[in-house]
Amino acid sequence: MSLFDKFAHLSDVYRGLEGRRFNPFNIAFDVILSPTEAMIKGRHILLLGTNNYLGLTHDPAVIGEAIEAIRNFGSGTTGSRIANGSYDGHMQLERALADFYGRKFAMVFSTGYQANLGILATIAGKNDHLILDADSHASIYDGSRLGHAQVTRFRHNDPDDLARRLRRLAGTPGDKVVVIEGIYSMLGDTAPLRELVQVKREGGAYLVIDEAHSLGVLGETGRGLAEAEDVEADVDFIVGTFSKSLGGVGGFCVSDLDGFEVLRVASRPYMFTASLPPSVIAATAAALHQLRSRPNLRRQLTENAKRLYGGLVDLGFHLGPEPNPIVSAIMPDPETAFAFWTSLLQAGLYTNVSLPPATPRGLALLRTSVSAAHTRHQIDHAVALFAQVGRALGLIPHARVHRGTPHEAPEGKISVAGE
Amino acid sequence: MNDPDDPVRMVVFDTLRASTRGAVELSDQTNIVNELGLDSVAIMDFVMEIEDRLDVSVPLDRIAEVETVGDLVATMRDLEGKG
Structure with a gap:
């Protein structure tokens, strides 16, 4: 018997995550370069889950x-x-x-x-x-x-x-x-x-x-x-x-x-x-x-939020009901949310995993938050990574061919986590 | 106490059966957290269904005291009596 036996249901999940290279509940940034960029384990990461809405930290x-x-x-x-x-x-x-x-x-x-x-x-x-x-x-x-x-x-x-x-x-x-x-x-x-x-x-x-x-x-x-x-x-x-x-x-x-x-x-x-x-x-x-x-910060934030939300909706993701700076993709289950999160991080994009009971209606969420400091290119890059991982995990339909859209795939291959 | 025709009891059992999709055999002794695998929010959500059907509001501290299905029936009966 241990004092912590009452947390058995949590311990199982947490131990399962500890064995992985990246654990969403225990991730550490080596350096924060800007409101939208950081280093994790020596790698350059685009930040899309910081609630840094106006980018004022720097x-x-x-x-x-x-x-x-x-x-x-x-x-x-x-x-x-x-x-x-x-x-x-x-x-x-x-x-x-x-x-x-x-x-x-x-x-x-x-x-x-x-x-x-x-x-x-x-x-x-x-x-x-x-x-x-x-x-x-x-x-x-x-x-x-x-x-x-x-x-x-x-x-x-x-x-x-x-x-x-x-x-x-x-x-x-x-x-x-x-x-x-x-x-x-x-x-x-x-x-x-x-x-x-x-x-x-x-x-x-x-x-x-x-x-x-x-x-x-x-x-x-x-x-x-x-x-x-x-x-x-x-x-x-x-x-x-x-x-x-x-x-x-x-x-x-x-x-x-x-x-x-x-x-x-x-x-x-x-x-x-x-x-x-x-x-x-x-x-x-x-x-x-x-x-x-600087009311322009707010206008830029709204524009970025709509760009990310619109990009993910076009790809076929199920999102929250409104294009606000919090953009959450609804995942079929927690395991898929972890796999999605890890694949995005391996591809250089940091997001959040949100699970019940913190979420409503038992939903597993891949949550993101947009900043006014994001450039249009960064948002488009994030959408492209969502497209690749979403397709690799079978969550969204395969690519329709349209050239020159903002959702062009970035260079490099996406590996699917949890394989 | 355990009259199966008691309307409060019927509402509690019906709602729980719907929430758990009939996966578990329910009795007064069924432990809601351990046996039905419901987290704190899921429990509050199904209590809300019961609240609507009986037109009673259940304070959160009363929900926290509930362990078994029988406890929940007793709590609802008590609150309905007061309403």
Whole structure:
């Protein structure tokens, strides 16, 4: 008997992967050359699975601010903001976020995961109700479980089901808080926000939207789905992360609800964690400035996403329902997903494998994410590699002959993993 | 307690049979995780089917307590009684 016997089902899968040259859950990059290129085991790899939507990780202004901050303030804060004090950078970043969203209040957390923990576990108390979209991220489920509210889920993106669940709660004491996401991280689909807002309003509930994957991606100024759908006034809390479009690490929540500031002394995941280091804060503030001042990045990202999505649809892959920067190909089973992933990596393309229960409906996914930093040539090269591996694995029909299309095969032979 | 004509019990068994495509013989003692091979999300998904058919919402902490099919029947009966 071992302490880890309870993980037997996971251990079998993990051991099976450990024997392989490449393990999707344990891959290491030797060097990151740019937002779209890295070295793995001495080989040049095109990155298509990093969530680096705007490519700001290597922006000279962002890096410059981080270096200056580390020189002026040191490598870390060595404590939490409540116990050990905030730095000026934390306060400035919160003001910048509040200004960006046009809201009164903003709070910064040390990760996006903790932002959901810190908000959901705190705003919904013992006699309140959290109603989650069924496809919510693990941090939303975990944040809900950390608190004392009653938690139920509604069918993914189904306003009628949300209405039914709010109706069942009618007359029950306590506040009702609905939690959804802007872009869902596995299939890249967006929430039907206008319809959900209508239901939320009729049911007298509060609404939290996690814009982790839609900040800097959707909306006229990049504020996310709520801006794109013109319903920001009906969204009570926006949660997000710095680790995707802003290229850093950390999370935040913005709101207009009076009394919001009390969360600083009530939210345990905020109070009992070391605050973000000065370099991360400075880099994030600089990246937010880039996001606001360079709308072309967003346009380029959208164009790249459509190019990849369109290319893979044309090849016959089954994808998520919308051409957003998360493009996931649905695989018949986990084994095929691993084989596909390994073949792509051997051909020089890095993607992600996503498996249940992290995925909806038990789907095995070969997940990719596009960056504004990708060139047209890089996207086309990725599509060509998908074509070769997809055909080698028998997942898509064989090539139709059309010369000069963007999906021309690159040089070199594709070897199929798991042979 | 184990009245086979109990409508709540019938809904639970029907839904589970559909979710597992009849692959496993079900009884009150059947362990949902170990014997039916369902992960946490799959369990929440089939509970959702039961919720719809009985017009009851099941809080996640109540789902977490369920181990056997009999537990699930008891939980649903309890919540339906309250509704």
